[in-house]
Amino acid sequence: MHQCDFDLCIIGAGIIGISVAYQAQQEHPEWKILLLDQQEAARGATQYAAALDSTIGSCNNFVREIATQSRNSYLELKKTIKDFKMRAIPIFYAVGEDSVNRLQEKCLRELSPLDSSQQAMLLETSPWFNLPQNYELFYGGDATIFSPYNAATSLLHAVKQSSKFTFLSKSKVTQIQQCDNGWLVGVAGNDSRTAARCVICTGPWELPFTVKDLNLDVGTKVKKVVSYKIDRPTTLRMPTIYLPDDGAFFSPTYEADRIILSITSPEWGCEPDLKQLKEKTFDVGIKQDLIQKFAPVLSAVQAEPVIFCDGYTDDRVPMIKKIADHLIFTGGASGRGFRFAPGIAKHVLGLLACNPKELGSHLEHEQLRNS
Numbered sequence: 001m002h003q004c005d006f007d008l009c010i011i012g013a014g015i016i017g018i019s020v021a022y023q024a025q026q027e028h029p030e031w032k033i034l035l036l037d038q039q040e041a042a043r044g045a046t047q048y049a050a051a052l053d054s055t056i057g058s059c060n061n062f063v064r065e066i067a068t069q070s071r072n073s074y075l076e077l078k079k080t081i082k083d084f085k086m087r088a089i090p091i092f093y094a095v096g097e098d099s100v101n102r103l104q105e106k107c108l109r110e111l112s113p114l115d116s117s118q119q120a121m122l123l124e125t126s127p128w129f130n131l132p133q134n135y136e137l138f139y140g141g142d143a144t145i146f147s148p149y150n151a152a153t154s155l156l157h158a159v160k161q162s163s164k165f166t167f168l169s170k171s172k173v174t175q176i177q178q179c180d181n182g183w184l185v186g187v188a189g190n191d192s193r194t195a196a197r198c199v200i201c202t203g204p205w206e207l208p209f210t211v212k213d214l215n216l217d218v219g220t221k222v223k224k225v226v227s228y229k230i231d232r233p234t235t236l237r238m239p240t241i242y243l244p245d246d247g248a249f250f251s252p253t254y255e256a257d258r259i260i261l262s263i264t265s266p267e268w269g270c271e272p273d274l275k276q277l278k279e280k281t282f283d284v285g286i287k288q289d290l291i292q293k294f295a296p297v298l299s300a301v302q303a304e305p306v307i308f309c310d311g312y313t314d315d316r317v318p319m320i321k322k323i324a325d326h327l328i329f330t331g332g333a334s335g336r337g338f339r340f341a342p343g344i345a346k347h348v349l350g351l352l353a354c355n356p357k358e359l360g361s362h363l364e365h366e367q368l369r370n371s
């Protein structure tokens, strides 16, 4: 039988595709790995991320597991990759009185009321913050903030050190079809490569190509994601202030040169196309209401919108779906793909490595999402 060109082909070089490449290389240093992207690496949703890893988990065990795995993996990466731009940041939760118990259930660690030194730190670093009536403040341990483009590309740089790894930018995949021993991946311009295994990580692009004879309805939808960079320098000591009732947070950037306000925009069904992704009146309304409520003194400060989109699932559990033997789709990270990428990559490798007929501890994704 014909030998494949590669042991693994990954389509999409966002934080998830790059993390899959890194994990594959760690587990199988003998594999020849190909990573393809239609543009340059980390130029999709990844570069727009506010890139916060909070300490909110989920009531779903699978999400809790990937959150914990990702957190541990990122700590390792920080130790091993030079200039990997992530830093710990205290996280405070401003919670409506009625929501406190619900939040406690979702948190990866116990929440505690702010002690006097944390209160003093909040006052000193975030004098603009206003705690509305009927809200309580809690301390939730350390979150993590990344410089997203830097973190993704420095991870890719580490993977590129192996002579068995190939990255091809400006290579848009247009078709995948089964061939001897694996998959034939067709690239625009009549080019193609074969690989024994294939992982599709196309983010909000949602499979714009065909996989011959296979049903590719993976069940993700595209949603607009919006954050604002408020033109107010801060300090490295500023905490993240998470507003779970509003699906929003205030955080410093990694560089602490601006304050990020991340909001939940209600817009669905958009295209990953900057020309079409615009700030709408309802986004402006949500931003203004949040600032009025939690940071009125920032009302007059310039806030530059950062707008892109992401793949979402109905239950917000990331999708890791086996389409066929040795062909996996992963995505639907639901606005948390930066945070979850290493954990998602571990599960993808688990599913790839095992004999599909004997999945053993690597449960099929449907079982995982319902666990």
Ligand SMILES: Cc1cc2nc3c(=O)[nH]c(=O)nc-3n(C[C@H](O)[C@H](O)[C@H](O)COP(=O)(O)OP(=O)(O)OC[C@H]3O[C@@H](n4cnc5c(N)ncnc54)[C@H](O)[C@@H]3O)c2cc1C
Binding pocket: 011, 012, 013, 014, 015, 016, 017, 036, 037, 038, 039, 040, 041, 042, 043, 044, 045, 046, 047, 048, 049, 050, 051, 052, 053, 171, 172, 173, 174, 201, 202, 203, 204, 205, 208, 209, 225, 226, 227, 262, 306, 307, 308, 309, 310, 331, 333, 334, 335, 336, 337, 338, 339, 340
């Ligand atoms: C404003 C904003 C704020 C966010 N804040 C956070 C946050 O605080 N924390 C967090 O964890 N997440 C956050 N996110 C979400 C996070 O950015 C995404 O979940 C994550 O980047 C998704 O990564 P990805 O690799 O799946 O997608 P992408 O980064 O979009 O990568 C997909 C890649 O696939 C390529 N591709 C697509 N189709 C093809 C094809 N046919 N052939 C070849 N290549 C193809 C694309 O070019 C792209 O590079 C935010 C997102 C936005 C927009």
